[in-house]
Amino acid sequence: MELQLESLKYQDDAVQSVVKIFEGAEKNTFDNANFEGIRINFCRLSPTQIKENILGVLKENGIDKQTAKLSEDNDICVEMETGTGKTLVYIKTIYELYKHYGFTKFIILVPSVAIRQGVLNALSIFEKQLENIYSFTPKAFEYDSKRLSKVTNFIEEQYPQIMVMTLASFNSEEKILNQVQREDLFANIPFINAIGKTRPIIIMDEPQEGMDTENSIKQIAKLNPLIKLRYSATHKVFKNLVYRLTPFDSYKQGLVKKIEVLTVTEKNDEATLKIELTETQHGKGEPKAKLKVWKLKAGKFVFEQTSWLKVGDNLGEKTSNPSYLNYEITRVNKGLKTGKWFVEFSNGVIIEEKQSAGNIQGVWALQLEWLIRRHFQKRQKMETLGIKCLSLIFIDKVANYVGETPIIKQLFIEKYKLVYEEWNRGQQPTDEHINQIQGYYFAQKASGEFADNEGGQKEQKKIYELILEKKEELLATSNPVQFIFSHSALGVGWDNPNVFNIATLNTAYSEIRKRQEIGRGLRICVNQEGTRVYDAMNVADDERINQLTVIPNETYETFVTQYQEEIKEVYGTSKAGAALTHTHKDKTQNEVHFKRNQSETINAAFKRFWKALAKKTDYIVSFDEEELLRKAIEQISELKIADYRAEVNSRYIKEIKQDEIADDFRGTESYALNAQFSPLDLVEELSENTGLCYSSAFKIVNGITNYVECVKNPPKFIHLAAAIIRNIELDEMIRGLSYQLTGDEFPFNFYDFVKQIDKKDVTETPNRGVFDKFINDSTIEHLFGIGADVDPEIVCFLKLPNWYRIETPIGPYEPDFGLVMKRKSLKTNTETEFYFVVETKGTDDINDKKALKESEVYKIRCAMKHFEALGVEVQYKAPVKEYLKFKENASNDVTQLNN
Incomplete structure (x- = not known):
């Protein structure tokens, strides 16, 4: 298969928006663009002329000056929604800049190995097709500190050069490019200074990923760029924004897949004993820890971090959550064998760092089941069109898939067998088949934290190459891999046009930014000829091909709210149109x-x-305690507590409007889950939550008749019972309240x-x-x-x-x-x-x-x-x-x- 290059107007507009910045520049030649044996990017345009060109581009694209954030810096921002082909856009921009002005030196700067591989892959895939259009092919290569001859060629060559490099390859003084004393220096100067003499055009892919730190700015400045072209869907730093393709525009124009959000959420899950160890503090004194737990805050249960806790602290008291009363910290320590911190409690529970206690496996199982169901439904439709269906599963702990207890892998196999049987009249899949349909790639930090230590590096390398380097092979129906597991750290850097389903399996609230999460599968799909397959603009939802199903373990409202907040964070408003009216005003x-x-x-x-x-x-208050107790017993005895359940909810996002997201509800399913329960002292909790003395609280507990409701969800029961008592207290207080003048x-x-x-x-x-x-x-x-x-x-x-x-x-x-x-x-x-x-x-x-x-x-x-x-x-x-x-x-x- 070979992915086919298309001529798309919005991409051409983005390319020309940059090309026109240099309008009026004389073309680089051997005579004017050579200096001391170095081929440079030569440009005589003054800052004033470039600014005038930028203003002309802004006018064409309907972007006002405030939104563009005009700057004297030689930075240009191009903003394109994820999945609309920004990599191809800046590659074509390189070709156009050489064609029009003869610029030859280009550096594509990326924040990660994954993105670097994606760029190299795109350069390779479209090389022949671009050569047929432009009649030349730039020399593109990956920077390698062991192959400095390629850097020398980059500096000297007359022919267009593209060097792809990560920020990490030169972001500190000890890196080879920055070294001052070496035998192989170029003209007795550090290589980074020699590169700077070429005045390269730097293309910054995802600059918000660490390229705007103080150190990064200093190191990039050494490259002495003629101009920096910044490409992203989620810019944090705006300078001279010349082109913008918003989520609203791309969704409205059918440039990306439509989205279904199929949520799996716990209902009444305060009953679960979720605990995460998030931070530790050691040095002087005893070690301390911060935990992420269910806390009672402003009358509601929230899952958030505690303050610093030490040995002897009772988690129930610190969180006002009675479910944790048996959780007194007995030890905060770091294991010699594992090298990991852990917290041990009086009831024997041990929580290690980057692990979670709680009843999340039931939710994961439902997420995987529904992902597989959607996969089978879509695969049946796609096969007749020659389109391979892929599904992506994000996990936040690699050990859950490749560790000693790979719970997620086990749940996947269990649910895959279940759905496979339903679709194949009771026939069971073979173990070999189940193994072949799975692929995985886990992002690895410098510390090696997410490295795959099981299965061997050779096996890992094969999967890595398939997913990151051989995109066409993965798209072929002959390749058995259909489900790809990845670490949630892979928020940017990899996507595939035929990802139709994405599930995010987290032990807590999803930390992946929604636009990144959705973006892994937004591209329009391709068939076995590598040609994009579009839907008609008026196609019915049930007949739609380009439909991405996202399955997070959070409510639809939470998912959409976070997504909209990200859009507002970028655009300053939910009205994310190209002709944006910026809301910022000067202080004056x-x-x-x-x-x-x-x-x-x-x-x-x-x-x-x-x-x-x-x-x-001022006021005084008096009330009848016996009447208060009578009413409290009567009303609390009428309490009904909902069972602990999970709910699967499907909504199609019909349109990302300027002010809101329009959706279409498609149905819901409810599943019973088992709540976790620990003994608790009702009297003490009601006393502390209402201000009643112990004897009064005891009378209420002794008088109520619905203990079975308390067992269903103890913290919920206490929360509602305390609210009833406080309301009765307030009613009695108002009845006995009187004000008197003070004379002030x-x-x-x-x-x-x-x-x-x-x-x-x-x-x-x-x-x-x-x-x-x-x-x-x-x-x-x-x-x-x-x-x-x-x-x-x-x-x-x-x-x-x-x-x-x-x-x-x-x-x-x-x-x-x-x-x-x-x-x-x-x-x-x-x-x-x-x-x-x-x-x-x-x-x-x-x-x-x-x-x-x-x-x-x-x-x-x-x-x-x-x-x-x-x-x-x-x-x-x-x-x-x-x-x-x-x-x-x-x-x-x-x-x-x-x-």
């Missing part, structure tokens, strides 16, 4: 000056209002002030505002302020300062607005001022639990009692959604007071 543009209204009428009315409003109060007052000083804030969050109030504007926290506040500012019956109003706080038993409360209204009495024909304080919310009903949090309801009720203590002068209105509704209620109050 964000300065907002607030000025006091100069009207004497307004100032006089406000001073009278503030005198009534500024009175401080809030001071108010009139002054002009400046704040750094986005102007879109400011509402102008020029007519009746005590200040000429206020900071709004919501659209509701914005509209309320506008309504008050144009109401002729309002004398003055203001957004109350954040230091005007009413103390409550559950924390301080800050009301929103203060208003002064005037109304003329028909009986006395005199005008009277009425004072109001308003709390704006998304509802007018204090019992609307969907719009109001429980804490908001309780604080409003406390505030009602506070304002009652101030007297009839100040009327408190809460909650209020719209100004007209406030005005209606206020008018009724005013009418009653006037009468």
Whole structure:
């Protein structure tokens, strides 16, 4: 098979966007581009001329100056979504730059061996086809410190040269290219300086992968590049962005596969005892450790890292999670044989670094089962079209596939046999067949952490070559490999057009960036002739060929949210179109000056209002404990706890829109899992979570009747029971709450002030505002302020300062607005001022639990009692959604007071 080169307009646009930067440059010749026996990239264009060319390209491509991040640096950014062929684009750019301007020296700089191999592979695959188009072939080679003659040829040759090298090959002074004293120096100078004399054009592939560190910048500068061309889908550093192909554009135009997200998630999995050893600290004193565990935080269970823990610490106490009460640390140590740190607990459990305890195997099994099911479904469709179906499985611990206990490999074999039987009328696959369909490549760090120590290096080399070097062979239906296992560190650097399914098997929340994870299989697929096979734009989902199924072990909402956040991180907005409007503003543009209204009428009315409003109060609370216990027992006994389950959920991403991701729900399946359980002290936990004394907590535990619900998911039960008790406490507290005046007052000083804030969050109030504007926290506040500012019956109003706080038993409360209204009495024909304080919310009903949090309801009720203590002068209105509704209620109050 030979992959076929296509002429694609978006790729040609990306190529020409760079070529046009040098418009007006004279062509390099033997006469003008030779210096002291070195062939150089010669260019007389001034920085001003290059900048003008860049501006012309930006105009053509619809990219504004702010988005482009114009810079005097000789860096150019080209941004292309993963899977749209950026490697081929910069290779064709090299050909075009030689064709138009005679530039001969090119360095492709890559961050890893995997990406380097992919580049060399692409150069080899398309060499003949490009030669047929351009009538020449550059000399392309991999930099090798043992073959410096190739570097010498690169420096001297008149013919175009492409040197592919990793950043690691010259990023420190002891590297051969940087060495000053060698017998084989070029012209008695370090090779890196000799290369710099050629003024190479440097192509930076994935520059965000370590090429913008202080040391990397210094080392790359030694190469003295004529220009640096930066290619990535996820740039972190933007300089002179001349071309952009966004996820929105590529998805909309059918340039990449469509995506199905098939999630496998645990439900109610706080019941599992997941523990990971993430960090250790040793030196002076006893060793300490940080663990990743389920913690109770702000009323919810979250899986996150602890603070430093030491011998004697109880994990249940440190996490507020009763499931861990039997986990007291007895040892933090490093094994002599393994060289790995571990934490040992009082119950005998031992957690090693980079391992996880917990019930994750059930989820892995479901992920693999559904990956294999999708693989069989797609393979049947693809075979008739001459398209080979490949599936990719990311794992985060190599030992789970090639170690002494290869649990993932065992689960794969088990599930493959299951699905194979279903598709082959009960026939079992042979062991040889199962072995042949699997391939693996595990990225290896410099430390050797992910090295394959089992199976021998020869076997590893064969698989490495097949996956990274012989892409065409892997695509052939005659090759048995269909499932590829890789380490999750392989986030960039390898992909294949015929990857149709990707599963990510993690022991915790996926750390792979979603655009990288998806990107391994986004390319349009190819058939056995190496020709891309496209779908019609209006093809039905069930008939679609280019459909990538991603199977993460997290919820669809989590997956999509992280994906969208990555897009926002890159583009500054979810509207990732080419003609992007950047949201960044200068600091001076964000300065907002607030000025006091100069009207004497307004100032006089406000001073009278503030005198009534500024009175401080304090409170006392009393409640009936017996009534509290009775209600708690009654309500907790009605608790129903869901079983611990896993859910498989399928959604097709129909379109990556500018503002959102549009999806189509395709169904769900639910599976029962076994929760892990350890004994716990209900009395102690309820006491600590509610503030009740032990005797009161014991009475509640002794009185409840649904212990079976507690056994299903103990931490969930305690969490919900504690919430019930706290709500009852709050209800009883409100019933027995009273406020009294203290005799103190809030001071108010009139002054002009400046704040750094986005102007879109400011509402102008020029007519009746005590200040000429206020900071709004919501659209509701914005509209309320506008309504008050144009109401002729309002004398003055203001957004109350954040230091005007009413103390409550559950924390301080800050009301929103203060208003002064005037109304003329028909009986006395005199005008009277009425004072109001308003709390704006998304509802007018204090019992609307969907719009109001429980804490908001309780604080409003406390505030009602506070304002009652101030007297009839100040009327408190809460909650209020719209100004007209406030005005209606206020008018009724005013009418009653006037009468």
